[in-house]
Amino acid sequence: MPTRQLVTLGEAMLRLSVRPGDRLEEALAFDVHVAGSEANVAYAAARVGLSAAWVSALPENALGRRVVRTLAAGGVDTSLVRWEKAGRLGLYFVEMGAAPRPIDVLYDRAHSTMALAAAGAFDWAGLADTQFFHVSGITLALSDSSREVARRAMEEAKGSGASVTMDVNYRQRLWGREAAAEAVRDVAPLVDVLVATAEDARDLFGADGVEQLQAALGVETVVLTLGAAGAIASRGGTTVRRGGHAVETIDRVGAGDAFVAGLIWGLVDGSLELGLERGLAMSALKMTLHGDLFRLDAGDVAALLAKDHREVGR
16 A cells, blocks of 8 residues: 555745735735645645645745644645755735735745756655645646656656546646646646636636536546535546535635645545535635635534534534
């Protein structure tokens, strides 16, 4: 059996957020959180009990150490992280919007250590020693070398018998639609489970629904997230749909990553249906927390799924 149940690969950053109602250009102080799509997935998976590792390249300085300490405190195995003298830790700034204003994000991540990392820097045998391997389209977008690292990781994991999961996770401030679609199509033959928002499926691949996206990319299992309406999945000619949960949103950033962690949790237990249910529950719960990380546990997920909760927990 593989040593780990999940390994993820990607860049970590520090997120600097202003209070709701404040503007970035006027902020006197920022809330600081560790962030990064694949790091978020590994953290959420570890919190609910999976054996999860995160692979990346970090600068050998105080900010890099902050990332590792934060993830390790949540139970993530960071032993495969590569420490480098070159590059920097990326930052991103968040202005929390309230309807009708959307969230506004400003990236400061150019020349990050992960974006500069070469394929030869990583322990491929250690990375591939897993039941599931996960990466997102953000890692494909960072740089040509990062895209090469991601593809090599997918090949190594697939060759070792792992199931490869991928979140399309299109970020228009990192690259254009055509480049993103081409990159995803290029690695699609290596992917066993693909996750995308309905918006990304439409804008990148012209797919109106889960079956169209599955046909366009040839992936065995495709999951579309539908916002408040829940999620739908297609596998082997069978379609499964689950509804979402009512949420009083505090912070929606990272909710998609929490969904992916819950999906993989269900797949580890052999159930796509359970994966949708756990993913939607974890996504909803994440939106009640500040920051990108899912700082709850399996008991909180079980309570929501069982509807065994009270307004006052005492």
